[in-house]
Amino acid sequence: MHLASGVDPHLADLSNKLIYSAMAVYLIAMFAHMFEWTFGSKGAVAVRSAEQANLAETVAAANEPAKAAKKVTVTVASASGGTTTLTRTALADAGATVVTSGRDEAEEIDGPGAAGTSEKGDLAGRIAVSLTVLGALLHAGAVLTRGLSVMRWPWGNMYEFSCAFGLTMVLAYLGLLAAKKKVRWLGLPVMVAVLLILGLAVSVLYTDSEQLVPALHSYWLAIHVSTATICGGAFYAAFVATLLFLGKDRYDQRIELGLTTGPFNTPASIWQRLPAAGSLDKLSYRINAMVFPLWTFTIIAGAIWAEAAWGKYWEWDPKETWSFITWVAYAAYLHARATAGWKGRKAAYLALLAFACWLFNFYGVNIFVTGKHSYAGVG
Amino acid sequence: MSDTRTRPPEDVTDAEAERLSSAPAESDSPTGIGVLGWFRWMWRQLTSMRVALVLLFMLSLAAIPGSLIPQNSQNSFKVETWKAAHKTVAPIYDKLQLFDVYSSVWFSAIYILLFVSLAGCIIPRTWQFVGVLRAKPPAAPRNLTRMPVYAAWHSDADAGAVNAAAYQRLKKRGFRAHLGTGAVAAEKGYLREVGNLLFHFSLFALLAGFAWASLGSGQGGKLVIEGQGYANTMTQLDDFTGSAFYTSEDLDAFGFKLDGFTARYQTTGDQIGTAREFTAHIRYWKGEDDTKLTKGDIQVNHPLEIGGSKVFLIGHGYAPVVTVKNAKGEIVYAGPTAFLPQDSNLTSTGVIKVNDYGEKDGRKTQLGFQGYFLPTAPDDFNKTGPISLFPADAKPMLVLTAWAGDLGTDSGLPQNVYQLNTQHLTQLKQDGDIARARLTPGQGWTLPDGYGTITFDGYQQWASFTVSHRPGNAVALLGAVCAILGLIGSLFVQRRRIWVRATPTADGRTLVEVAGLARSESAKIAEELADLAVDLQDDAPATEDDPPVPAAAEPEAAESDPTSPADPNSKE
Numbered sequence: 008m009h010l011a012s013g014v015d016p017h018l019a020d021l022s023n024k025l026i027y028s029a030m031a032v033y034l035i036a037m038f039a040h041m042f043e044w045t046f047g048s049k050g051a052v053a054v055r056s057a058e059q060a061n062l063a064e065t066v067a068a069a070n071e072p073a074k075a076a077k078k079v080t081v082t083v084a085s086a087s088g089g090t091t092t093l094t095r096t097a098l099a100d101a102g103a104t105v106v107t108s109g110r111d112e113a114e115e116i117d118g119p120g121a122a123g124t125s126e127k128g129d130l131a132g133r134i135a136v137s138l139t140v141l142g143a144l145l146h147a148g149a150v151l152t153r154g155l156s157v158m159r160w161p162w163g164n165m166y167e168f169s170c171a172f173g174l175t176m177v178l179a180y181l182g183l184l185a186a187k188k189k190v191r192w193l194g195l196p197v198m199v200a201v202l203l204i205l206g207l208a209v210s211v212l213y214t215d216s217e218q219l220v221p222a223l224h225s226y227w228l229a230i231h232v233s234t235a236t237i238c239g240g241a242f243y244a245a246f247v248a249t250l251l252f253l254g255k256d257r258y259d260q261r262i263e264l265g266l267t268t269g270p271f272n273t274p275a276s277i278w279q280r281l282p283a284a285g286s287l288d289k290l291s292y293r294i295n296a297m298v299f300p301l302w303t304f305t306i307i308a309g310a311i312w313a314e315a316a317w318g319k320y321w322e323w324d325p326k327e328t329w330s331f332i333t334w335v336a337y338a339a340y341l342h343a344r345a346t347a348g349w350k351g352r353k354a355a356y357l358a359l360l361a362f363a364c365w366l367f368n369f370y371g372v373n374i375f376v377t378g379k380h381s382y383a384g385v386g
Numbered sequence: 387m388s389d390t391r392t393r394p395p396e397d398v399t400d401a402e403a404e405r406l407s408s409a410p411a412e413s414d415s416p417t418g419i420g421v422l423g424w425f426r427w428m429w430r431q432l433t434s435m436r437v438a439l440v441l442l443f444m445l446s447l448a449a450i451p452g453s454l455i456p457q458n459s460q461n462s463f464k465v466e467t468w469k470a471a472h473k474t475v476a477p478i479y480d481k482l483q484l485f486d487v488y489s490s491v492w493f494s495a496i497y498i499l500l501f502v503s504l505a506g507c508i509i510p511r512t513w514q515f516v517g518v519l520r521a522k523p524p525a526a527p528r529n530l531t532r533m534p535v536y537a538a539w540h541s542d543a544d545a546g547a548v549n550a551a552a553y554q555r556l557k558k559r560g561f562r563a564h565l566g567t568g569a570v571a572a573e574k575g576y577l578r579e580v581g582n583l584l585f586h587f588s589l590f591a592l593l594a595g596f597a598w599a600s601l602g603s604g605q606g607g608k609l610v611i612e613g614q615g616y617a618n619t620m621t622q623l624d625d626f627t628g629s630a631f632y633t634s635e636d637l638d639a640f641g642f643k644l645d646g647f648t649a650r651y652q653t654t655g656d657q658i659g660t661a662r663e664f665t666a667h668i669r670y671w672k673g674e675d676d677t678k679l680t681k682g683d684i685q686v687n688h689p690l691e692i693g694g695s696k697v698f699l700i701g702h703g704y705a706p707v708v709t710v711k712n713a714k715g716e717i718v719y720a721g722p723t724a725f726l727p728q729d730s731n732l733t734s735t736g737v738i739k740v741n742d743y744g745e746k747d748g749r750k751t752q753l754g755f756q757g758y759f760l761p762t763a764p765d766d767f768n769k770t771g772p773i774s775l776f777p778a779d780a781k782p783m784l785v786l787t788a789w790a791g792d793l794g795t796d797s798g799l800p801q802n803v804y805q806l807n808t809q810h811l812t813q814l815k816q817d818g819d820i821a822r823a824r825l826t827p828g829q830g831w832t833l834p835d836g837y838g839t840i841t842f843d844g845y846q847q848w849a850s851f852t853v854s855h856r857p858g859n860a861v862a863l864l865g866a867v868c869a870i871l872g873l874i875g876s877l878f879v880q881r882r883r884i885w886v887r888a889t890p891t892a893d894g895r896t897l898v899e900v901a902g903l904a905r906s907e908s909a910k911i912a913e914e915l916a917d918l919a920v921d922l923q924d925d926a927p928a929t930e931d932d933p934p935v936p937a938a939a940e941p942e943a944a945e946s947d948p949t950s951p952a953d954p955n956s957k958e
């Protein structure tokens with residue numbers, strides 16, 4: 008890789024300003040999400056009936072006799088023992104319409120989201136998302152100018168890596184929203200996380216924008232570190248989903264026991280508005296399963312880089328060791344779900360453990376353990 | 387599956403139809419009697435998922451201590467320091483092989499067991515899967531309503547024609563389909579199983595690659611001063627670790643000369659002194675003929691491959707050049723001596739051993755110098771001691787003390803070239819104090835007591851290299867790539883079955899039933915089935931009346947319900 012020498016101090020300075028601006032905007036977005044949750048707590052009860060009214064409407068529409076209509080009702084046995092049906096109608100002129108209706112009382116229903124049915128809450132949520140977009144733009148600008156200031160990939164030390172990692176997380180969340188997935192309830196945890204990550208980055212991990220040490224002069228830096236960043240963001244998202252699953256699951260259990268609050272006496276309205284436990288569980292599994300091959304690739308890319316730099320693929324350097332531990336932990340999680348048939352809480356605990364390994368690998372190993380991966384630029 | 391034996395034969399085929407993975411079934415108690423029975427049971431336990439899971443878990447736990455305790459394989463010096471600081475626990479740790487975790491008996495035991503388990507699991511699975519590929523998709527179960535996804539309607543179309551049409555439609559959708567008597571059986575998504583097997587096999591390829599590498603690799607270190615050369619032989623290497631099939635006899639024939647070394651450092655900001663570029667400029671030859679030289683550069687991250695070995699740039703430093711004259715004024719030592727860096731600003735320490743000093747006062751004498759080389763010396767280091775302020779040579783200085791006597795180099799015992807054995811040496815004194823000189827390039831020092839002079843002529847740079855011969859890389863890499871591909875197939879492909887059965891009913895119409903089975907992580911099968919059914923209604927239009935209601939689950943069906951298999955471990 009060819010590097011232009013020198014640093015453009017104006018761009019580096021701009022990058023720092025942009026990071027602080029992004030943090031400020033994220034902070035306001037976080038407050039907006041808090042308002043969303045607060046307002047939403049009032050209208051939460053009305054949800055189920057509204058949703059069901061909606062369902063009934065569509066079912067009626069689908070049942071309307073139309074010429075040349077083809078209609079199929081598929082009975083689906085769900086894991087919990089109940090059944091649901093899926094009705095598909097193809098009209099001669101229109102496209103296919105799918106209607107899902109919960110016939111079985113036991114079937115889980117996803118909550119309506121943080122805003123509940125409150126219009127004020129919804130407005131707050133929309134404002135929060137707009138602010139998040141603005142924050143992400145500033146944040147992306149910061150990462151970009153940081154890279155431009157030294158004409159290289161902007162993830163050469165832990166500060167830069169943290170900034171990039173925070174950005175991928177926010178972008179992943181916004182991407183899901185753009186794909187019309189109902190994930191606005193993720194907004195608050197994502198804002199809290201990105202503020203923590205950036206806060207730690209600017210306070211503890213900060214270093215000036217500079218050229219790289221020779222050990223990092225490699226195109227593997229771009230490959231290995233960028234995939235590691237993506238994995239980090241995704242593992243984090245799966246972690247949030249897992250935690251919420253555990254909370255929601257406990258809430259369901261408590262409701263069955265006749266209690267009226269969520270775990271740690273949290274208000275029930277929070278949990279009512281979240282997706283069903285099963286949906287959260289599935290979400291965390293999907294994300295973890297999706298990231299695992301990429302994480303595998305990241306480790307292999309790292310090994311190839313290590314060979315180029317030090318002559319050995321694998322030396323059990325602390326960073327390598329913890330990447331391996333993290334990999335095995337996630338492998339155990341996938342294995343448990345695929346073969347041992349662990350679903351629900353047991354698998355969720357495994358996922359939490361695996362994420363803890365990842366966290367330790369990123370922060371713990373860089374800060375507390377010395378090894379060859381001394382790119383951190385801290386301490 | 388032992389429990390299938392007690393069922394009627396139709397139930398066996400039904401159970402077959404409901405099995406969507408080649409994962410082996412598990413049994414919980416010893417079967418058969420005697421040693422063989424126990425052995426079989428133990429083998430089955432070892433190759434079970436539960437144990438595989440436990441072993442995986444243990445492997446990650448076992449890897450932890452090695453990341454927290456210094457390891458011999460990485461830094462034996464650090465291990466020694468650690469041992470000295472923890473005198474009480476060190477022997478216990480030693481016994482437990484905690485300084486060599488990754489080659490320890492217990493760590494090896496875990497991964498060997500894991501791989502034995504893997505082999506015991508994967509080989510039968512492969513055979514079974516080959517069997518699946520050669521057989522027709524499992525025939526439709528008698529009672530399709532029991533399948534997880536199900537739809538049915540009445541039609542006036544001919545049953546045989548509907549089945550044939552369904553067969554064609556399934557084929558077009560990429561299913562492996564079979565038109566049996568009165569029903570169609572179809573299956574898709576074999577890539578899941580292929581991927582899964584490929585992934586697990588690749589783990590073996592990875593292991594084989596690493597094993598080959600550790601049996602056939604060798605690695606040596608060499609420090610070369612600018613202007614000097616190196617030939618890849620045992621006598622010239624500073625150190626060498628070989629392996630069973632790559633010993634000091636097998637070293638690849640080549641050599642190189644170090645023409646120069648470029649180092650660049652950050653000169654401003656809070657990362658001042660941090661390295662920005664290291665490049666060793668060399669000319670090398672392959673084989674025995676050292677006259678045909680090729681130019682090459684070696685940088686960190688960019689090793690040079692020369693004739694079966696890779697040469698890596700590992701470190702660099704300074705070698706002060708001195709000339710020593712004895713009491714008679716004869717030159718007894720001249721040239722560069724490598725000093726070893728102690729910190730990131732290249733404060734370097736070293737010794738100069740003058741073996742051939744000759745005689746002084748009628749006695750055979752040797753001289754030893756011990757000191758520091760500072761590339762950028764501070765103006766005044768009375769407070770800081772001899773510390774370099776910057777790694778580049780902005781203000782070079784050589785700080786020396788001198789010893790006279792017997793260096794011990796003639797004893798025949800191996801000697802550390804970077805240390806003085808002061809047992810038979812006396813330190814030279816001046817005015818009652820230790821004689822000490824701070825020299826800038828070109829300066830000389832007249833030694834006390836008429837021992838002669840030493841002149842600091844200048845300095846050169848040196849670079850240290852690792853010469854590594856490592857086979858098996860391609861195998862490991864191939865294994866890694868296959869593992870990822872396999873994993874993607876295994877995680878993202880759904881294996882599923884669809885059955886279609888059109889049967890004439892008593893009232894002269896046709897009952898069309900479609901049913902599907904997939905693993906429970908995905909709801910897609912319902913949609914796929916609905917799509918197919920909607921398409922199939924082109925061939926078998928539904929009659930106006932209500933679709934037939936699925937028969938209520940028969941009481942005895944509960945126990946063999948596909949969504950709760952009798953055997954919890956073979957959960958689909």
Ligand code: HEM
Nearest residue numbers: 338341342345346407409433434435438503504507582876
């Ligand atoms: C070297 C250690 C092993 C690792 C890292 C590993 C990793 C994995 C991973 C990540 C999966 C998930 C892929 C999927 O969901 O399909 C998986 C699935 C599986 N593994 Fe392993 N595994 C190992 C050893 C074993 C052993 C010893 C066995 C047999 C006892 C085994 C049998 C299976 C089976 C049957 C599946 C699921 C197949 C299916 O989904 O149909 N694995 N493994």
